[in-house]
Amino acid sequence: MTLVKSSSGIRGTLGGKIGKGFSPVDIIKFSAGYISWMRRKYKKKKKYVIILGRDGRITSSLFQEFLIITFRSLGVDVINIGLSTTPTVGIAIIDEKADGGVMLTASHNPKNWNGLKMFNSYGEFLSENDFQKLFYITEKENFLFSSYKELGNVFHKRNCIQKHVKKILSLPIIDQNIIKKAKFKIVIDGINSAGGIAVPILLEHLGVHIIKMHCDPHGDFIHNPEPIQKNLKEICNKVPEVKAHFGISVDPDVDRVVFICENGEFFGEEHTLVAIADYVLENKFGPVVSTLSSSHSLKDLAIKKGVPYHSTSVGEVHVVKKMKEVHAVIGGEGNGGIVYPELRYGRDALVGIALFLTKVAKLSNISLSELKKKYSGYFMSKKKIRFYSHKNIQMLLKTIKKKYRGKKMNLSDGIKIDLLNDEWIHIRKSNTEKIIRIHTESFSKKRADFLAKEILCEIKKL
Structure with a gap:
């Protein structure tokens, strides 16, 4: 228990x-x-x-x-x-x-x-x-x-979901007309929870042709509800099968969103925030915020746009706190959590979907797989391992500090180690489960996996 x-x-x-x-x-x-x-x-x-x-x-x-x-x-x-x-x-x-x-x-x-x-x-x-x-x-x-x-x-x-949607659609940055003209065909995976009701309400207002999957909110989740690639094989197959423009998957309480490309490829939960930030920064100049475990793609985007970038410990409260301090125009986490302060200081999949649809509609005839190439310069590996005592965690962190002595480290949330060529390793205790999360990022998937395996080997020695 x-x-x-x-x-x-x-x-x-x-x-x-x-x-x-x-x-x-x-x-x-x-x-x-x-x-x-x-x-x-x-x-x-x-x-x-x-x-x-x-x-x-x-x-x-x-x-x-x-x-x-x-x-x-x-x-x-x-x-x-x-x-x-x-x-x-x-x-x-x-x-x-x-x-x-x-x-x-x-x-x-x-x-x-x-x-x-x-x-x-x-x-x-x-x-x-x-x-x-x-x-x-x-x-x-x-x-x-x-x-x-x-x-x-x-x-x-x-009627609170309807009121929520109405507030989103009233935002000046959301272009309802251009979304309706795009005549999107979208598959939704609602994980048999609230998203199966809320996401269709939003998309119906935007004139989207909806194909529903697991949108009956009886709570018997058909697959692991975390919206990551390995849990979304069914929708990845469904999108190209029905010739949809793309797919949308949310978690059970609808504060995280990910997208599936028209060819069935996973757009990437890390790319959700980056793509939306790209659109927001076209409309409003200002700082952006994400977490230590999020892709450096957002940092690169900020440099390209000429705006400040800030990182925080993992967790919505830390992101929101920093966003308020620096007056950020957009922020969130690399897990598909979007915080758009013009609506509210909190992660919101629905506003994320509306922002994303506006961006894609304005690109005109560019597929999600093509858009993905714009943000896919990095590759991440995300591993997790269960722990049984805080003593195990402290021993691990001590071992890792010794192994990477001399490297640049951030100790505000576990250990974030910056390596050469924009590679990094982040090891931290989860806020939501009794697990240790190991995130790595590199210039190739093979290299990111190798860095993660090195950490896993150290854990097995303990």
Whole structure:
């Protein structure tokens, strides 16, 4: 059993003992801790209101009831928006002027996981500092529940995804007319979660001919839900089979998006951010931000465009913090997470799709496989290995530091080692699973894989 607490939220596997997995008791404990944090953060209020959303997981509709009961028992009003996306919860918080919100999801983790993503009153994830306060409160505080006269109310809203889409389409940078003229034919893999509803709503407004795959949000994921190449073989085959212009795949809570080329090639999750940043920078001059584990392609694009580039530790909260500091016009992560601040400071697959479609439509008759060549100067290898104690991680990092002594290292998030010829290695503990992630980048796939294998060999020696 696993329970992971980080700035990415709380998530864990289902079942097992309290405190060792994502159990009903843990759900109540962390949600009560969140309300206590909120009351300390936003003092002198008679009544608090939060937004509650969920992804399509089999357990999410069940656990949603635990959350409603807990929040109401603490005297908090709940606006339940039901099946939704993580960015939609953020938008709804802003629209409803709520004090915060919770999304019931384990994001890209498999279906035996679930979790909680928590927001502040700005519709953004809690900062790292606020998460630490929340975790402390959860462990130390004796929660005070309300009397029957002070119970919170529950309200239901079912059109929040539509409102979210409407806000995206109102952005000046999104050209609805040129997308409609392109008459795109697109395959969608909704992983049987919220994306199967949200992405078609967006594309229907844009006049796209949609071919749906796994868009029934019953939560029985047909494949591993992380939107990476090895998990998307079916849609990669489907796109050329039906002669679609391209394909779109999202994760279960729709904050990451990847694209499939017309010939079935994977466009690349790293290229999602780079292609969208290329389009945004054609319209607005300013800094860009990504993470230490993201491709150097974005840095090269920034140099070419003459704008500052900044990198951060992995995680949405770190990207958003840096974007605010430098007033970035676009940012995100190399996993397909796009942050477009003109809409909201948070990853959003739907705005990413709208920006990408506008870019491709304006290129006129250029296929995705041709566009990919513009951004494919680097090759990455992404490996992961399970760990069983923090001692193992510390031993590994110590060994790697010794092995690459004299090389330029960034120690802000694990170890990022810069080698010659724009090669690099990044080893870090995941924020969302009990694994060590090993990302490498080089001028060839063979070389990137070799660098990753060297690290894996060091791990096996421990």
